[in-house]
Amino acid sequence: MRTIKGAEITEAVAKLAIEKAYKIGDEILRGFEWSLENEKSEAGREIIRQLQENAKIAADGVVPYCQDTGMAVFFVEVGQDLKIDGDLEESIQEGIRRGYIDGYLRKSVYKDPLRRVNTSDNTPAIIHYQIVKGDKLKITFGAKGGGSENMSRLAMLKPSDGIEGVKNFVIETVSIGGANACPPLVLGVGIGGNFEKCAILAKKAALRSLEVRNPDPFYAELEEELKEKCNALGIGPMGLGGTVTVLGVNIEVFACHLVALPVAVNINCHAARHGEIIL
Amino acid sequence: MAEYRLTAPLKDEDVVKLKIGDKVLLSGTIYTARDAAHKRVVELLDKGEKPPFEIKGSVIYYVGPTPPRPGMVIGAAGPTTAVRMDAYAPRLMKEGMKAMIAKGKRNDSVKNAMVEYKVVYFGATGGAGALINKCIKKAEVVAFEDLGPEAVRKLEVEDFPLIVVGDSFGGDLYIEGRKKWQKAG
Numbered sequence: 001m002r003t004i005k006g007a008e009i010t011e012a013v014a015k016l017a018i019e020k021a022y023k024i025g026d027e028i029l030r031g032f033e034w035s036l037e038n039e040k041s042e043a044g045r046e047i048i049r050q051l052q053e054n055a056k057i058a059a060d061g062v063v064p065y066c067q068d069t070g071m072a073v074f075f076v077e078v079g080q081d082l083k084i085d086g087d088l089e090e091s092i093q094e095g096i097r098r099g100y101i102d103g104y105l106r107k108s109v110y111k112d113p114l115r116r117v118n119t120s121d122n123t124p125a126i127i128h129y130q131i132v133k134g135d136k137l138k139i140t141f142g143a144k145g146g147g148s149e150n151m152s153r154l155a156m157l158k159p160s161d162g163i164e165g166v167k168n169f170v171i172e173t174v175s176i177g178g179a180n181a182c183p184p185l186v187l188g189v190g191i192g193g194n195f196e197k198c199a200i201l202a203k204k205a206a207l208r209s210l211e212v213r214n215p216d217p218f219y220a221e222l223e224e225e226l227k228e229k230c231n232a233l234g235i236g237p238m239g240l241g242g243t244v245t246v247l248g249v250n251i252e253v254f255a256c257h258l259v260a261l262p263v264a265v266n267i268n269c270h271a272a273r274h275g276e277i278i279l
Numbered sequence: 280m281a282e283y284r285l286t287a288p289l290k291d292e293d294v295v296k297l298k299i300g301d302k303v304l305l306s307g308t309i310y311t312a313r314d315a316a317h318k319r320v321v322e323l324l325d326k327g328e329k330p331p332f333e334i335k336g337s338v339i340y341y342v343g344p345t346p347p348r349p350g351m352v353i354g355a356a357g358p359t360t361a362v363r364m365d366a367y368a369p370r371l372m373k374e375g376m377k378a379m380i381a382k383g384k385r386n387d388s389v390k391n392a393m394v395e396y397k398v399v400y401f402g403a404t405g406g407a408g409a410l411i412n413k414c415i416k417k418a419e420v421v422a423f424e425d426l427g428p429e430a431v432r433k434l435e436v437e438d439f440p441l442i443v444v445g446d447s448f449g450g451d452l453y454i455e456g457r458k459k460w461q462k463a464g
Contacts, residue, residue, distance in 0.1 A: 040460070041456075041459075041460060043300070043442065043456075047404055050404045050407050050410055050440070051404065051406065051407060053407075053410055054404075054406070054407040054408070054409050054410040055409075057409040057410055057412075057413070058355075058408075058409040062348060062351075063345075063351075063354060063355050063408065063409040063412045064345050064354065064355040064408060064409065065355065065406065065408060065409055066355055066357055066405075066406040066407075066408040067342065067343060067344050067345050067354065067355040067356055067357050067359075067408040067428075068343075068357075068359070069345060069355075104345055104346050104347070104348050104354060105345055105346075106343065106344070106345040106346070106354070106355075106428050107427070107428070108343075108428075116315075118427055120427070147359065147360045147382075147383075147405070150360070179383060179384055179453050179457075180360050180362065180382070180383035180384060182382070182405040182406045232461070232462040233457070233461060234456075234457040234458070234459070234460035234461030234462065235457055236456060236457070236460055238382065238402065238404060238405055239382075239383065239384070239453050239456070239457070240402065240442065240444065240452055240453070240456045241452070241455070241456020241457050241458075241459050241460045242456070242460050243460055269405070269406055270406055271406055
């Protein structure tokens with residue numbers, strides 16, 4: 001049986017957390033190029049140029065891209081034939097602790113939602129586990145900013161609301177909160193499942209590359225249509241007006257109850273920090 | 280749309296010439312404050328006590344920076360979402376605050392108070408934490424050190440790039456900008 005040491009997981013997580021705070025994804029940089037070509041407002045293009053410059057400065061590894069270096073969220077796929085030498089949960093949490101302290105990242109996590117005292121090390125991270133076939137450990141990481149997370153929404157639609165209801169809910173969510181969520185945005189949309197599954201689908205979608213379309217052509221087309229419709233809202237870069245509001249729309253779907261049509265929109269800002277490691 | 284260079288603290292005559300969409304390069308002394316610091320300042324004012332910094336003429340930047348590396352004055356320092364400070368902002372305007380720097384839409388009570396007390400709302404580019412870091416020449420914690428990233432800091436800034444997103448005549452760029460670019464249908 002293959003074995004991984006907890007310390008190895010800790011080290012890989014810490015490294016990933018630091019890297020993602022400083023080095024913005026190539027897909028986002030290509031998204032900025034696309035934005036410059038498609039943004040009709042001069043003020044909007046000026047914002048995009050500032051973001052490109054910001055990405056360049058941050059990539060030197062001295063000052064993070066954004067001061068909100070996020071609350072860490074993980075999707076962890078554990079191969080059932082893999083043995084972990086150590087405590088998996090604690091190894092990941094320790095990776096976040098070390099990454100956020102050693103990387104000079106902001107500690108943005110409160111121990112309790114109402115009594116609001118900072119844990120001072122950005123833990124706990126939110127970790128979703130899945131047992132899968134094989135002997136590998138796949139860790140998908142997101143450093144999710146609070147401003148964009150606050151603008152996210154979920155609705156339990158009626159089946160009769162249909163695809164139009166889903167489209168309207170996504171567009172309405174961007175219309176209400178898009179300006180506050182640091183556009184241009186990456187939208188993670190979950191459709192189906194039940195109440196909590198739908199939110200998790202949306203989070204998974206928000207942590208997918210904006211250049212990867214849903215493998216089902218029906219949903220891939222819906223992703224493109226929603227992108228176009230959100231960009232027609234006029235919100236623009238930083239909400240100051242313009243023709244580029246979203247860089248991409250990612251949809252994840254799951255089976256659902258015959259009376260249900262849940263939909264969730266998890267908004268990601270233009271940093272859209274995510275990364276993946278396989279151990 | 281005009282372009283201005285201004286130096287903080289600001290006066291009424293600086294504020295009233297500004298209209299939404301104007302570009303401003305701001306230099307001078309500004310203060311940082313977020314949710315928890317706003318709450319404490321307003322509590323002090325309501326008790327009739329002296330706030331920990333001069334509010335008259337002040338420019339308040341809604342930011343919670345990353346910790347500085349050794350030898351640096353501050354870390355990434357982009358704006359946070361303004362709406363969380365809406366409950367406190369009018370009280371500070373009454374005390375003479377002249378400008379806010381943040382990102383995102385404001386509520387009507389803030390916009391009305393901006394007209395009443397002649398206050399401007401500047402938008403900084405959200406997420407541009409590394410770029411804005413270059414404009415900050417000095418930083419010093421002046422109050423509420425226990426709040427960590429949310430402590431009140433006195434900053435010396437140079438040519439901080441801003442856009443007027445709310446003016447002292449009730450103008451709101453989040454509404455007007457979107458109206459201009461929204462496609463019918």
